[in-house]
Amino acid sequence: MQLVRAQRPEIASAVRRTLAGVNLPALPVTLRFWDGSVLEGGAPVVEVRGPEAIAYVLRSPNQIGLARAWVTGAVDVPDDRDLEAILSLRGSFRIDLSKLDIARLGAAAVRIAGPALLRRAPVPAIEAPRAGRLHSLTRDKAAIQHHYDVSNRFYELVLGPSMVYSCAYFAYPGESLEAAQARKLDRICRKLRLAPGERLLDIGCGWGSLLIHAAREYGVHGVGVTLSEAQAALARERVAKAGLSDRIEIRVQDYREITDGPFDKVSSVGMYEHVGRGELEHYTAAVHELLAPGGLFLNHGIARLHSDPPAADTFIYRYVFPDGELSPVTDVMTAMEGSGFEVRDVESLREHYPLTLRRWVANLAANRDAATAEVGEQRARVWRLYMLGSALGFEEGDVTVYQVLSARDGAPHGLPLQRVEALRAPACERTVRTRERRGGEVPAHTNGVPHR
Structure with a gap:
């Protein structure tokens, strides 16, 4: 739909007159309209670039309408500092309009x-399809491919050479x-x-980084599964380049x-x-x-902390993680125990995720032109909004991330008496420290655990 641009100047004045009789809180942002007029409010500036923005919100006066206006660029916040300030208001600014207010x-x-607003604005092409039974094999594969099969090069630009798409573990904030x-x-x-010769299953293996590390440093044989064809293709290339094709298998x-179980150990990082x-x-x-029996299972995943379950239709569901759902960590632990696992260790990494996300946001900003060339303007806008908003969510304690280690029943698990001993791995410690020295990083200890 091509909307006719309004020729009347001073749109801000018309909006101001309209809002005068509507029960709205003080405007926390400043709106700059497509005719150059400005509606003064709070310090962050939002650019309303055309009547299409109004069309989206008018048709869907909720998060989806705003999301579509953002994705298409009908609404923009060019400065990341302004965008962060606006996202920080999301929990405090509420609009409660009556039907009469909406009609006015x-x-x-x-x-x-103009009357073109009465026609439905086009849905952005990158909005995720939602067909089939929820969490069926077919629908889950479509959801994963929507998020991951966009461009391996794009993810390289955002994630950096590690190609790890989950929370990092920092020794200090500037690392x-x-x-x-x-x-x-x-x-x-x-x-x-992990020990040499063991068989490791990595569920949701991504681009193979954990399996490569585990096989190279700990001598395991690994199987990684993903539903993303693009991930699997690059993971196999990386495994081959590392000379580990005889020890690692990547499957779609x-x-x-x-x-083909059993496996000695199972990891699931950012998949659940x-x-x-x-x-x-x-x-x-x-x-x-x-x-x-007696094997160990580590589940690393994001969990709701204080936030309520989100509505069924959100920006994240439509544009980022279709059908994705977060649970309190207690639900994860209860499910483990009900299946015959004993929970042995739980660690929160909440403070580490905003540090990770802000590195990704910076990478995207530094490589914006190349990233946009890979996936298009709309998808680049989605990633910018979702990663910055997610960083704030972790910082504010709406969500968190946990590593939960559990042991399967049926045999002794072999874990040591002391937790610090469970994190000792002298052979690998030398390798990690050497690599950090070469990169100019020499922390006093590794993994947050002192070593004798």
Whole structure:
């Protein structure tokens, strides 16, 4: 739909007159309209670039309308500092309009921007399809491919050379992302007590970074599964380049389709969020069946902390993680215990995730032109908004991220008496420290645990 641009000057004045009789709180932002007029409010500036913005919000006066206006560029906030200030208001600024108020605003919008507003504005092409039974194999694969099969090069630009798309583990706030991601991978290997010859299953293996680290530094044989064809292709290339093709297999496969257990250890990093709250028991039961008695299972995932379950239709669901759902960590632990696991260790990494996300936001900003060339303007805008908003969510305690280590019943788990001993891995420690020195990073200790 091509909307006719309004020729009347001073749109801000018309909006001001319309809002005078509507029960609205003080405007926390300043609006700059497409004719150059400005409606003064709070310090952050929002650019309303055309009547299309009004059309989206008029048709969907909720988060989806605003999301569509943002994705298409009809609404923009060019400065990241302004965008962060606006996102920080999301919990305090509420609009409660009566049906009469909505009708008045709609009529005024038509007067300002023309009758074309009465027609439905086009839905952005990158909005996720939502067809089929929720969390069926087919729908889950479509949801994963929507997010991950966009461009491996795009993810390289955002994530950096580690190609790790989950929370890093920082020794100090100014540490490099690469060093922190290497520390995270090693921490997972230590918690799992990986040993040469063991068989490791990595559910949601991404681009293979954890498996490569585990095979190279701990001598395991690994199987990684992902539903993303693009991820699998690059993961296999990276495995081959590392000379580990004889020890690592990458599959395009759902965890529910794996039949060649048992595995000695199982990791799942940043994957369970795609499982769904109603599927947690099935997920942990499936892992239990794939794991040898006494084997260890580490689940690393985002969890709701104080926030309520989100509405069924949000920006994140439509544009970022279709069908993704977050659960309190207690739900994850309950599901584990109900499936025959004993929870052995729980660690919160909440403060580490905003540090990670802000590195990704900076990478996207530094590589904006190249990233946009890879995935298009709309998707680049989605990632900018979602990563910055997510950083604030972790900083404010709306959400968090946990590593939960559990042991399968049926045999001794072999974990040491002291937690510090569970994180010791002298052979790998030398390698990690050497790499950090070469990068100019020499922390006093590794993984937050002193070593004798």
